Amino acid sequence: MSSQVNGRPTEPGGTVKDREIAAEQRYVDIAYARLEEMRADAQAMIREGYRQSLAGTKGSLVDRDAMVHQAALRAQALDVADDGLVFGRLDLAPGEKPSGEVRYVGRIGVRTSEHDSLVIDWRAPAAEDFYRATPEDPRGVVRRRVLHSRGHTVVDLEDDLLDPDAADGMTIVGDGAFLASLARTREGAMRDIVATIQREQDEVIRAPADGTVLVRGAPGTGKTAVALHRVAYLLFRHRRRFGSRGVLVVGPNRRFTAYIERVLPSLGEGSATLRSLGDLVDGVTATVHDTPPLAALKGSEAMAAVLRRAVADHAPGAPDDLRVVFKGVVVSLDRPTLDRVRGDVHRRSRGSVNAARRQVAEMLLDALWRRFTDLGGPEAAREAEGAEAGLWNAILAADGLAALDGEPGRPAGNGTPREQFDARVREQREFTDFLVAFWPIRRPADVLRSLGDPARLRRAAGRELDRDDVARLAASWAAPAGGDAPFSYQDVALIDELDALLGSPPRPSRRRSSAAADDPFVVDGVNILTGEEVAEDDWEPEMQELTTSMERLERSRRVDDGVVEERPEYAHIVVDEAQDLSPMQWRMLGRRGRQASWTVVEDPAQSAWEDLAAARTAMEAALSGERPSSRNRRRKPAPRRTRHEYELTTNYRNSTEIAAVSARVLARALPEARPARAVRSSGIAPVVRVLAEDGLAAAAREAAEELLTQVEGTIGVIVPFHPAEAHDEGTIPLPHEIASARWDAASRERLAAGLPDRVQVLDVLEAKGLEFDAAVIAAPETVAAQSPNGLRVLYVAVSRATQHLVVLTAAPEWEGILLSG
Numbered sequence: 001m002s003s004q005v006n007g008r009p010t011e012p013g014g015t016v017k018d019r020e021i022a023a024e025q026r027y028v029d030i031a032y033a034r035l036e037e038m039r040a041d042a043q044a045m046i047r048e049g050y051r052q053s054l055a056g057t058k059g060s061l062v063d064r065d066a067m068v069h070q071a072a073l074r075a076q077a078l079d080v081a082d083d084g085l086v087f088g089r090l091d092l093a094p095g096e097k098p099s100g101e102v103r104y105v106g107r108i109g110v111r112t113s114e115h116d117s118l119v120i121d122w123r124a125p126a127a128e129d130f131y132r133a134t135p136e137d138p139r140g141v142v143r144r145r146v147l148h149s150r151g152h153t154v155v156d157l158e159d160d161l162l163d164p165d166a167a168d169g170m171t172i173v174g175d176g177a178f179l180a181s182l183a184r185t186r187e188g189a190m191r192d193i194v195a196t197i198q199r200e201q202d203e204v205i206r207a208p209a210d211g212t213v214l215v216r217g218a219p220g221t222g223k224t225a226v227a228l229h230r231v232a233y234l235l236f237r238h239r240r241r242f243g244s245r246g247v248l249v250v251g252p253n254r255r256f257t258a259y260i261e262r263v264l265p266s267l268g269e270g271s272a273t274l275r276s277l278g279d280l281v282d283g284v285t286a287t288v289h290d291t292p293p294l295a296a297l298k299g300s301e302a303m304a305a306v307l308r309r310a311v312a313d314h315a316p317g318a319p320d321d322l323r324v325v326f327k328g329v330v331v332s333l334d335r336p337t338l339d340r341v342r343g344d345v346h347r348r349s350r351g352s353v354n355a356a357r358r359q360v361a362e363m364l365l366d367a368l369w370r371r372f373t374d375l376g377g378p379e380a381a382r383e384a385e386g387a388e389a390g391l392w393n394a395i396l397a398a399d400g401l402a403a404l405d406g407e408p409g410r411p412a413g414n415g416t417p418r419e420q421f422d423a424r425v426r427e428q429r430e431f432t433d434f435l436v437a438f439w440p441i442r443r444p445a446d447v448l449r450s451l452g453d454p455a456r457l458r459r460a461a462g463r464e465l466d467r468d469d470v471a472r473l474a475a476s477w478a479a480p481a482g483g484d485a486p487f488s489y490q491d492v493a494l495i496d497e498l499d500a501l502l503g504s505p506p507r508p509s510r511r512r513s514s515a516a517a518d519d520p521f522v523v524d525g526v527n528i529l530t531g532e533e534v535a536e537d538d539w540e541p542e543m544q545e546l547t548t549s550m551e552r553l554e555r556s557r558r559v560d561d562g563v564v565e566e567r568p569e570y571a572h573i574v575v576d577e578a579q580d581l582s583p584m585q586w587r588m589l590g591r592r593g594r595q596a597s598w599t600v601v602e603d604p605a606q607s608a609w610e611d612l613a614a615a616r617t618a619m620e621a622a623l624s625g626e627r628p629s630s631r632n633r634r635r636k637p638a639p640r641r642t643r644h645e646y647e648l649t650t651n652y653r654n655s656t657e658i659a660a661v662s663a664r665v666l667a668r669a670l671p672e673a674r675p676a677r678a679v680r681s682s683g684i685a686p687v688v689r690v691l692a693e694d695g696l697a698a699a700a701r702e703a704a705e706e707l708l709t710q711v712e713g714t715i716g717v718i719v720p721f722h723p724a725e726a727h728d729e730g731t732i733p734l735p736h737e738i739a740s741a742r743w744d745a746a747s748r749e750r751l752a753a754g755l756p757d758r759v760q761v762l763d764v765l766e767a768k769g770l771e772f773d774a775a776v777i778a779a780p781e782t783v784a785a786q787s788p789n790g791l792r793v794l795y796v797a798v799s800r801a802t803q804h805l806v807v808l809t810a811a812p813e814w815e816g817i818l819l820s821g
């Protein structure tokens with residue numbers, strides 16, 4: 001970036017820069033005054049909306065809803081623009097206007113009451129030059145000026161002279177404020193970068209809205225920042241398309257989503273949905289990470305087939321014989337027959353097991369009828385009925401009473417013998433009770449937990465899992481004493497897969513009780529075949545029309561008893577840290593974006609994933625809108641949608657000193673990879689301390705305390721991952737497992753006890769995507785040995801800090817590895 005310093009005093013009490021700042025302040029004041037008027041207009045509109053609602057007609061309620069909603073959005077956008085409304089100015093080369101046009105760029109567009117532009121929205125086409133112009137390609141821009149403000153006050157300026165030949169008498173001021181802004185203190189939450197978006201970043205932000213935008217870049221190159229600004233851009237430019245069907249932003253974990261959650265609102269966008277991979281399924285929350293080997297197992301696509309078989313197994317507690325009586329004949333189905341019925345239903349029911357109870361009822365009746373005819377059918381029934389009537393008549397005669405009416409064995413009622421059979425069997429409570437127990441409505445989370453039973457998991461394992469796999473998986477889902485096993489991030493994708501296999505139960509709806517009064521499948525007010533609630537006559541359909549759009553949305557996403565009623569689909573999905581998604585997680589995302597366009601940002605060098613190729617195949621399937629299927633695993637690749645690929649090359653996070661350390665780790669992890677270019681030197685050398693293994697935790701705390709006196713912002717203490725996975729007795733833990741066992745939750749809590757909030761103690765997997773002013777890395781040797789891609793995990797850890805890096809190791813060779821390569 002070219003800039004010239006020019007701060008010479010010109011007159012008493014002021015510099016050139018002061019004068020320029022004062023001039024810009026006058027303009028900014030005018031823009032704020034107009035913003036205030038626009039705010040007053042929006043408030044007036046909200047009041048008008050409520051006034052109309054008092055008129056009370058149905059039509060006016062709908063109008064009110066729309067008007068208040070629009071006005072509230074507007075008021076919200078105007079509020080976020082309040083801080084740093086104007087941040088850029090472009091002076092264009094003389095063209096139609098002899099002195100050249102001046103454009104101001106800001107967080108939102110502001111026009112005068114006569115509709116002349118005062119400030120251009122940063123996402124508008126006219127603002128593009130602000131981010132794209134360079135001295136090599138000035139695009140008609142002579143001078144680009146960045147205004148740094150605090151609240152409504154302009155505090156600094158920085159100019160780039162892009163076309164010196166056209167800069168006739170123009171003042172150029174600046175002192176590297178951009179680089180200075182990179183060194184600013186981090187406050188624990190990510191901030192927007194609208195004022196300083198760089199050209200290569202802007203190209204990604206404004207990339208075409210269709211197909212897939214794939215962005216790669218090393219740590220700190222702004223991938224996350226760019227992805228979020230792209231969301232704001234897409235919602236601004238294609239509001240109708242993306243605003244109505246929604247944009248989903250997915251991050252790796254909750255710590256990360258908390259870190260980035262302020263960026264979109266600060267850009268005036270509250271409408272995108274931000275979720276971590278652990279919260280994508282309504283009603284389920286991941287609270288733990290699996291160890292890398294267990295995550296690899298749970299995340300592999302083979303689990304799709306395992307889960308399909310698990311769903312086809314009998315439900316826990318399902319009865320294994322059915323007995324009904326027809327005309328005195330006991331007809332029963334044994335376990336093998338019931339298994340056959342179950343298998344047939346699963347083969348025929350397409351993707352909605354929970355909705356298949358009607359089919360089950362029909363197939364059970366078929367099987368019962370076959371069994372009945374095998375037993376002699378109507379003939380046997382006649383005989384049985386005859387014997388029964390004979391017995392009764394004998395009893396009656398003994399009491400001196402008349403014999404029973406009717407001929408034994410004659411069909412009672414109408415219809416064919418089969419129809420009569422069906423009607424009689426259906427009426428029997430034994431049959432309906434059996435149906436409910438044999439084919440219960442199953443909740444995905446329960447099915448997953450049921451696989452904590454090794455015998456059940458073994459039945460589902462097929463060739464996909466060996467004995468060891470079964471034991472490890474079952475142990476992770478088995479209920480510990482006093483509760484349920486917590487769900488992990490990978491479990492959530494499995495639950496979503498199960499949800500897709502089970503399908504929603506038939507939608508509860510209401511109908512008139514009179515229609516259902518004599519229906520034998522209505523048990524306790526619910527039709528057990530359709531799931532319909534049979535209501536009394538108090539249902540008022542007109543009430544539905546009085547709900548607002550928000551209430552309708554709420555209801556459509558309602559979670560009913562743990563069964564996800566409706567999985568939302570989005571128009572655009574942003575996936576951050578995409579290199580770490582497992583195939584099963586890609587399948588989960590794919591279900592939410594079959595028609596979506598995508599922005600995928602990743603750094604393969606930071607991937608903890610072992611089988612990246614399998615994850616790539618699953619990613620391609622998700623991006624192409626392919627319907628994932630476990631039956632048809634050798635699927636034809638779907639036609640690829642348009643793809644735009646970008647690479648970001650400048651590291652805005654790390655000082656050059658820290659970047660050198662991370663480049664050394666990268667060279668070991670992936671010798672062929674290229675590190676990004678860091679642009680800011682801090683003069684602060686990274687530190688490596690060699691200590692005894694058992695002194696590492698105490699040293700980490702000491703280092704954090706020391707750093708508290710050196711930086712004003714955040715400090716991350718990044719420790720090895722603690723293996724939560726249960727070990728079989730007799731298994732000898734590997735040395736790194738012994739070492740990492742020191743970093744369990746209790747020791748981490750001890751480490752953090754009493755330290756201020758700006759110190760965070762977290763494990764290497766949680767550190768992904770985060771940023772701190774100072775980072776303390778404990779035991780790099782353990783991190784590197786913990787998983788096959790441990791060096792890449794370490795690469796993530798050492799690239800988190802902006803200013804200070806302190807590494808504590810018990811392995812002396814790591815001093816050389818990190819400091820001299």
Ligand SMILES: Nc1ncnc2c1ncn2[C@@H]1O[C@H](COP(=O)(O)OP(=O)(O)OP(=O)(O)O)[C@@H](O)[C@H]1O
Pocket residue numbers: 181182190191192193196197198201217218219220221222223224225226603652653768769770771799
């Ligand atoms: N153009 C820019 N102007 C100012 N700051 C920027 C710019 N681009 C990026 N940054 C800052 O650099 C830091 C790193 O950005 P970000 O977290 O988006 O990088 P990343 O590529 O996603 O990193 P990682 O791969 O480690 O997750 C953030 O503090 C971000 O605000």
